[in-house]
Amino acid sequence: MMSAPIDLRNASTSASKASVLDSQNHPIAIPPMPDYNGRILAYTATAGIIVSGVLQDVFGLWMLWLLSGALTWPHIAHQLTRRTFLRNSSRIRQKMLLTDCAIGGGFVGCIGLIAIPSVAVALMLMFSCLIVGGIRQWLFGTMIMAACGAIGVAIVGPAESLQSPMITSIIAISATGLYICVTAFYSHQQARALMMAKTQIQNQREQSIALSHKLSKYLSPQVWQSIFTGERDVRLETQRKKLAVFFSDIKGFTELSEEMEPEALTELLNHYFNEMSEVALKYGGTIDKFVGDSIMIFFGDPTSRGQKEDAFACVSMAVEMRKHMKIMRQKWRSQGIKTPLEIRMGISTGYTTVGNFGAENRMDYTIIGKEVNLASRLESLAEPGEILISYETFSLIKDRIMCRDKGEITVKGFGRPVSIYEVVDFRRDMGPNRSFLEHERSGFAMYLDSEKITERERESILSALEDAAERLRQEEDS
Structure with missing residues (x-):
């Protein structure tokens, strides 16, 4: 009764496989679970709850009509988001999920707030809202679900007992657990794929930086920097400047x-x-x-x-x-x-x-x-x-x-x-x-720039000059 929360590309994504590259640049296929498949899984789980409840006389026979709706709505929603004006709507996934919250809330109200089936449907909806849109989506979805549930209860009335038979409870819990586990598995797979893609992008970035530094050896640093920062386009163009x-x-x-x-x-x-x-x-x-x-x-x-x-x-x-x-x-x-x-x-x-x-x-x-x-x-x-x-x-x-x-x-x-x-x-x-002195003769060269000499260097230079002067005096005396 809700869209799958782990399709990271588009609401209308088909069941084709996504792929990323491993460390050896080999493609790794990650089969995503698109909204269409996720919605089928959720509504099929709800259909199982309806059948179990009707067979055990927890729900009225009239709810079998909801069974046909639960099995056909995922296909209707798929067509609406692919072949109508809705495909161009912004944030279509969140909007369709809010519609699912309204349907789910109405279903909870129609079954008279029977505890375990109601909680099972609510858990699937809230789980989907949290993953797809975070706290904001969860708040909106919860409010819509509560409002539609209240309307359903007002029309049908609360159940005589909020307890449900064991088999219905087991089916409801199992269906909800199955949906959460499957969607969590695909979420994990795609999160893993994203981490691998992030690592690959980081490696490619490092390779690009290393390559750019190598290419910079063939360009003046100013030209290289202006190109790689986007200040200058690489195209045939000239200008007149005073240089x-x-x-x-x-x-x-x-x-x-x-x-x-x-x-x-x-x-x-x-x-x-x-x-x-x-x-x-x-x-x-x-x-x-x-x-x-x-x-x-x-x-x-x-x-x-x-x-x-x-x-x-x-x-x-x-x-x-x-x-x-x-x-x-x-x-x-x-x-x-x-x-x-x-x-x-x-x-x-x-x-x-x-x-x-x-x-x-x-x-x-x-x-x-x-x-x-x-x-x-x-x-x-x-x-x-x-x-x-x-x-x-x-x-x-x-x-x-x-x-x-x-x-x-x-x-x-x-x-x-x-x-x-x-x-x-x-x-x-x-x-x-x-500040600058120089003297050059055969066998002797001196270059002095006093402004660039530190105090520590000054002492070693004076010592070297004194040693050189002493050597020249000794040779002169001999």
Whole structure:
């Protein structure tokens, strides 16, 4: 006399099997108990109670008419929810279950509130309401059942005795127990299937995260994050933005490639790229590509802190790369690489076209425009260890970074000669109060940035410098 409470998909679900995947991705078939089958089971159980009661003269013969209703209503309800306007009704399962509560309450009233059959029907109804809709559904169902039961009692009148014969009581209890056990079994099966599906989804999520992290190695972190957070669509589209564009390469790399074995050269180059990438990411640069020993980086997309800050971050990155190259060069020298490797850099700021270029099935997130060509040209004109910047970049960073005028050059795509400048250093690091010191000679290299040194590190550095000075004095005296 009620719908089955464990169909988790739809009120009109047929008896087809649901399936989930096990840990080996094999399908596991879970036969759900749809509302149709659940209603047949419940009303058949009620029909058994009616037959038992009539045969034992507990119910009147007229109740045999209810027997036909109990056996046909599940099919009528099935057709109503599948082939009429009700199939589009929201929360149809709950509404049909409330109808079952009304029918069940009327039946309890018609049998005159005989105790055990009434309790048996009420238990089936309340069990279904709790599983399908929780406390709210249970409250509504109980009120409707009580109201319809009261109407039935008012029409038919209460039974002379609320006791029922033993056989009728046993059949009523058995039918109710059977319904509860069957629906509980299917509830358990589908809860188990849901747990397995949840585990499978969690595994797939972890695999997707691991795969996304692997794919992120092929994209700049800013681009990867904007894609996976949904901020940017993966489609062919571009826009015009003012960016700071950076190019660098290694002076002397060609000569070095002739001296070293390919494996050793590859290891050196990967180490260089890794160190430079760490510096670029520290300042928020978008790494565009590595070509040979060259690096292309830009600032201002997909995230930007403003034109002035983007330009300053780009130049700051270049200055730190130049300083860091001194440390790397000393390390390479200790490894037997005698060729003095120097980095040269070029920076230009201006409007470029940035976005996804290529085909629908293979895209490249990059930039194009004359400012890109200018940055590349500045890099090729720079001397080893030199950073050349355009006038636009200079105008944005000149208040914080000391630059030297290098005159003008002619660049293809620009109607007028372009003024260029050489980056000297941060203004805060100029003069007697500067925090950065460096000194490099054959057999000796010193790189000092006092702002980054902690108190504990300061003591060990002073000790190392004192030991080095003492060693030099001893050699001089001897």
